[in-house]
Amino acid sequence: MGSEYDDSATFSEYTLGPEQLDSIERVLQNDLIDSGVHSVMLIDMAGNIIAQNDNGQCDHDLYSLAALASANFAAVDTMAKIVGEEEFSLLFHKGESENIHFSKVNPEFLLITIFGKDVTLGLLRLKVAEAIKKINEVW
């Protein structure tokens, strides 16, 4: 066995200090919540919540949402590979009043946004793209 294993990775392959988390939370607030998004989460591919923000009117079960979102993303990603795609770029579920949008930030992180009728998908995608760019500048 030996070198093909990487057991130090039992712990996170990323470390975020308080300042970095502050910066990320500011991005979530300024770019997404202030643009009318109801709730936003930065999660890792294992389903852990890294940072979260909402408009104060949401009462979702965030830990379950994060577990399901990461699993859903992983499942769709695996389907893409099976049909020979590198990835499916748009992951979006539309509801009667709430919509959910998934976006890959980098190989480790996902950005999950929940938004209503007051934000168009076009605007949301624009805002998410900007937020992702800023988050990736944090580390």
Added chain:
Amino acid sequence: MAFVNMKTKEVQAKIVFYGPGRGGKTTNLEYIYKKFRERIPTEMVSIKTHGDRTLFFDFLPFDIGKIMGYDVKVQLYTVPGQVKYDATRKLVLKGVDGVVFVADSQVEQRKKNVLSLKNLQENLATYKKSIFKVPLVLQYNKRDLTDMPLLPVEVMEKDLNSQLKVPSFEASAVTGQNVVPTLKKIISATMASLQNVLK
């Protein structure tokens, strides 16, 4: 991999219940959910078939309180045990911090236990993790059965634990016997493995 939030002093760790189909993984989580209802503010999430078999996973977030000044949340998952669900089983293992292997004590399940443990080793290896290094606890489940021939514990130890040499428990997920000790053991082993980051 666990996520340690230095700002909110919160740790999130992922513990996966692995093992052959119908061995009692989901029943373990259901017992924990019942037992600690007041500490688990949300519903248990189960993605299952109409026949009540686990299709993707069960999920239970469990707040275990403060350890070394950190608020520790363990996320308990089960995998689907059926052989055909290997792709989804592998996805659930992503970022795992600790594993409970739930073996079925019935004589007729002997081979399935061994195959499932081997499958765990292979799937951990795809994430560059060694079964010999990951925090792991074995549970020999269904010890309450009286109308079925059961494997002697020594045989199960020899089949499953002769190389691993990890803690093991005789248990019954239905009666709850040793379910909580199994959980406590895997939590403490998982936290110990995170110790160097929780300064």
